[in-house]
Amino acid sequence: MRNEVALDAIDQDILFHLRRDGRLTNVELAQRVGLTPPPCLRRVKRLEEAGVISGYRAVVDPEALGQGLEVLVDVEVSANDRTTFLEFENIVAGYDEVIEFRRMYGRPDYFVRVAVADHAAYEAFLVDKLSGLPCVLRIDSHLTMKTIKSGP
DSSP: OOOOOOOOOOHHHHHHHHHHOOOOOHHHHHHHTTTTHHHHHHHHHHHTTTTSOOOOOOOOOOGGGTTEEEEEEEESSOOOOHHHHHHHHHHHHOOEEEEEEEEEESSSSEEEEEEEEHHHHHHHHIIIITTTTEEEEEEEEOOSOOOOOOOO
């Protein structure tokens, strides 16, 4: 179990700004939080070392990659042994179409976020990959009408 890191108001402010723009220079970030660059950099390094900041990433437009259709999928499996669960997880996590994959408490057993080009591509993914796995018991697909909020 990880120890919680005590965060003061300046740490919270640093996190606020980095969540919105992880490409801020240290000088820009320091100006926004009211510090000079050296102590700001020390705080960011401390947050990274403590695991509060676990990485930086680029937010990519799925449309630009030909993955404009996102489907939220609930999956229930019929297996109760660890080996089958782990095998299922390894297979599904390896699919390029899967952009998020979670094992859940209760039902459904898994939540899978899938990004594909269109309905035909999703049908192919569903028929050729996901539903063909031996332990899959039930699949419920949910198409998004409108994304209200995504990310931090």
